[in-house]
Amino acid sequence: MSTSSSSGSNDSVLEPLLQQQDDDDDDENKTLIRKDDTWIVSPTCSTSNGNSKSSNLKQESTSVKNRYTNKNLLRHCKKPSIGSSVNSLLSRRKRAIVLLGGTFLFLFYINSMIINRNSNEMIPVTHHSTVPGMKGYLVWSEKCKMPSIDPYTPEVMQHFKREKYEPCSTSKPLTRVAFNSTTGKYNLLINQDQVKYYTKSGGQLDCCYQVIERKSGGEKADQDVGLSECLSFRNSAQLPNTADNILVKCKSKKKQTYINGHPMMPEREDIQKRLEDWKKSNTETKKPVSVLMIGIDSISRINLIRAMPKTAQYLYDNEWFEMSGYNKMGDNTFPNLMAILTGYNQTVAFDKCAPTKLGALDRCPFMWKTFREHGYVTAYAEDESSINTFNYLKLGFEKPPVDYYLRPFLISAEHNLSNKFKSGLIFCLGYQHSADYIYDYALELATRYRDDPFFGLFWANTFSHNDISDCSSMDEKMEEYLKQFAKRGILDRSIVIFFSDHGMRFGPTRKFLSGHLEERLPFMFIWLPPGLKNSHPEFVNALSVNKNRLTNPYDLHMTLKHILELSGRVNKSEPSQGCPKCQTLLEPVPQSRSCDDAAIEDHWCTCIPYTSIYKGSNVVTKIAKYSINYINEYVAEFKNGSVADRCAVLSLSEVQSAYRALHGVDTATNITTETYRIIFITKPNNGLFEATVRYTVETDSMEVTGSISRLNSYASDSSCVSDGGAKKYCSCGKSSKNRHANARAPAG
Structure with missing residues (x-):
């Protein structure tokens, strides 16, 4: 990152003050000469008897600031009268104060520059992502030469600013929910140590909760939510298993002092019956491996290293398998996630899953549906409801697509809780970040169903979608979530896919070559539980080899099918319809693979040298x-x-x-x-x-x-x-002149 030089900064800060000092002494005769590498300042002062005396003073400095300072030190050497001595003393004090103020101003400026520079400093991440012996390439073959990008190119760094994490509230929430494994129900609890902060003097605390429910069917099924009547409780309440999400409100002296929401994963008869039926029919003695997909929107592999170095270093240091040659296959989130979840390309996805037609997405063969049909508990959560993958300019789902669906809770929370926006998105939602609800939901699924197989997709938009710098504030928080997965034993029994859909698609960095490549190369890491690595060392070998091979979302789709095959509950899977040559990542990908082989069109392909x-x-x-x-x-x-x-x-x-x-x-x-x-x-x-x-x-x-x-x-x-x-192509003009209705573009 380029910064202005310190000498230039000195002049810009001090010049106005120094110029003022010079103007005050225009009547003085000054001699300023440079000899070797020192300034020699020789002021000539006339005495009353006409004699003159000179003094030479050397200062070991070549800076503009010191040059001016030396001149000031040698001024006013006339033999003064008593009155002029007083005036001279006052004048000197005045100048000293001005100079001291200028010095403090200069030091403050330099300190600010240092702080700013440190906030954007290049935090090194130690990794070995490139082809061995080919430092400049992530993939190198006859048909694919994928370049490695410097995370700190000047054209990108001038638009990047490392940000600090800021909590959404300095207050602690009054309530919490906890699952009781004995009763099989959630309890709503008041944190007694927080009561005093939400109670007005002399008043009592009156609390109640409302169940958040989907309100209607049809085209509004995935948009409208409602609230039940508010049920009062004192210190705690046992919640019914029909309540997936609740909103809690408290008053003191008839004034609301608290509001918060709690999502949950209650036990349901249909889920328990499914799990029991598959346990009875399963001839395998070991439990099928679970799958967690943890996603962050719009983060390239390089921006993960640049903006979230602690998260990246944790992944590299703890045996996560990186697919550094992971190349997106479509423009935005929808086609890339559809390739993963259905194996369809965008054309087929819009045809067979028609997201703008009522009920079409419900009939779409999503992988979560396949996992649920084979005895898994399923969940899906995505923050910022207005831009959800299956709802932005789409109808969404007429029925909940998974067992635990967070969207109704987030719609209600966004409407009822306090919102703090960042880069146009809801960064804070009540007492915590929007993304916290997503990843806490993942932790809850994996903790609640630790003894059962599950499949979950958890996707965050709010801290990454609109600016390359925003995600830097969540670096330590994201690292902590990954550590929580390990601490709770989730990594011992689950395959975890930590990934993005693409890099930043728009903005000031996108027009550069590095921005072009970043957009097409999202990050993707895979975690294998230790037991699976021990029983299938060939998986470890394949993922190690595939690190520097061209891979894409269709491969991830085939990997999910392969994982389901490992459960023994399905036979050999059909190839991906969008890419018949694509394959599971648990087997070596051919080195000679081209973008055509992987169904990646030229526009998205990073293998071609230009x-x-x-x-x-x-x-x-x-x-x-x-x-x-x-x-x-x-x-x-x-x-x-x-x-x-x-x-x-x-x-x-x-x-x-x-x-x-x-x-x-x-x-x-x-x-x-x-x-x-x-x-x-x-x-x-x-x-x-x-x-x-x-x-x-x-x-x-x-x-x-x-x-x-x-x-x-x-x-x-x-x-x-x-x-x-x-x-993205339409320009809405104010007049009807020169519109497509009147003039069609000629064929090219």
């Missing part, structure tokens, strides 16, 4: 215009033109950068294919886009691969469109 080319060339301009035509046609035809009249036709403003990769000549057809990646700006909306286009030289034909990425924020630009498919 070279920078002249952005003003004819072919680049042609490709830029073709890409914009692609955007215009997409919007014009989207859902039979239903949004066309709201979106302006885009045109090229400028190309910012251009790169080319040569695929080579097809020997069978003698056709040359080149791949171009360009970043360009459109008008009238100043949209910043990135496109990857395959260009066939002989036929002069072009094809957009993947989708065209939007690199700057577009929420306000596309406010007139609510469908995610067209939102």
Whole structure:
């Protein structure tokens, strides 16, 4: 990270004060000369009898500050009268005070610079993620050369600021819930040591709780929640097993002094029957291994190292298996999670699981459904309800998709508890961070069902989604959660997948080459319990080998199927529909694998080496215009033109950068294919886009691969469109002039 030099800082802080001092003494004769490496200051002072006396004073300094200081020390050497002596003394004191103030100001400035620099310091993480003997690459083969990125490149660090963890409240909550294994029920308890802080003087504490419930069916089933009547309690209350989540309120002297929420995982007859039935039918003597998927949105592998070094170092130091060549396969969270949970690509996912149609997601073959059908307890939790993966511009689930579903609680909590926002998202929710509810839910599942198999997905958005710096404040907290999994024995009996979906997709760092690579390379670590490593040493070997192989979300999907096979409850699994060649990560991935083999389109592939080319060339301009035509046609035809009249036709403003990769000549057809990646700006909306286009030289034909990425924020630009498919491309103009309804983009 670059900073201004200290000498420059000295001048900028002290110059105004020093200039004022010089102006006060314009009547003095001064001589200032440089000799060797020292300043010699020789003021000449005239006495009353016309004699002059000179004195030379050496100071071992070459700084501007010291030069001025030496001049001040040698001023006022006239032989004074009594009156002038008093004035001179007062003047000297005044100057001394000013100079002292300037010095303090300078020291404060330097200290601030040091504190700021230390907050952004490069905290080293010791790891061996690159190919042995190939320090600059995460993957190196004939078909894949995936570069390793420096976490601390200057263009990124100028936008990164390490942040400190701040608790959401200085107060402790008044209530808590605890599961009683004897009764099989949760108890709601008042922390007696906190009562005095929530009771008004001379008053009593009156508390009650409400059960949070899904309120309606149909299209609003995953949106609307309600509260039961408020049931009073004194010091404690045994909660019914029909209550998944509660809201607690307390009053003192008729004024509410406390409100908080508690999610739970109560025992249910259907869950217990399922577990018992599979135990009876299971011929295996050992319990099937459980699966925990712990996710953080929008964190690249490199930003995990940069922003969360303690978490990263914990993973590297404690035998977690890193998949450093893990490459995303789609733009945002939805396609990447759907590849993991269903094995579908985005096109098939929108066709078979149609998230905008009522009940379609309920019928979708999610892995949590498969695990539940084979005797596992299931859970899913995701914070920031407004942008949940299956709800943002989608209908969500008509029925709870898993046994324990946190969304109803979070909707109610976001509405009833105090909110603190950070980067536009609800960072604090009542007494704790939004993400705490997610990871506490994971701990609760693994603790409550320690003796039974379970599958859970726990996904946090709020501290990572919108800024590369935000997650740095949660570094120690995330490390502590991982330690809790170990401390509670969860790691002894569970496979844990700690991962992200992609890196930062927009923002100031995204236009750089490092930002391009970061977006495509999320982090992914796998933990194997010791017993499984001992019984299957081939799994350890495979994960060690796959560290430096090209992998993707489809592989993770096949790994989940493989884990289910290990339970003995399913036969051989079918290949992933989105990637028939993809495989479990518990077996070695072929070294010769290409992005085509892994069903990763050129636009998302990090295996292809590109070279920078002249952005003003004819072919680049042609490709830029073709890409914009692609955007215009997409919007014009989207859902039979239903949004066309709201979106302006885009045109090229400028190309910012251009790169080319040569695929080579097809020997069978003698056709040359080149791949171009360009970043360009459109008008009238100043949209910043990135496109990857395959260009066939002989036929002069072009094809957009993947989708065209939007690199700057577009929420306000596309406010007139609510469908995610067209939102990143639509520019909502104020007039009807130049709209798609009136003018369609020409075919490219």
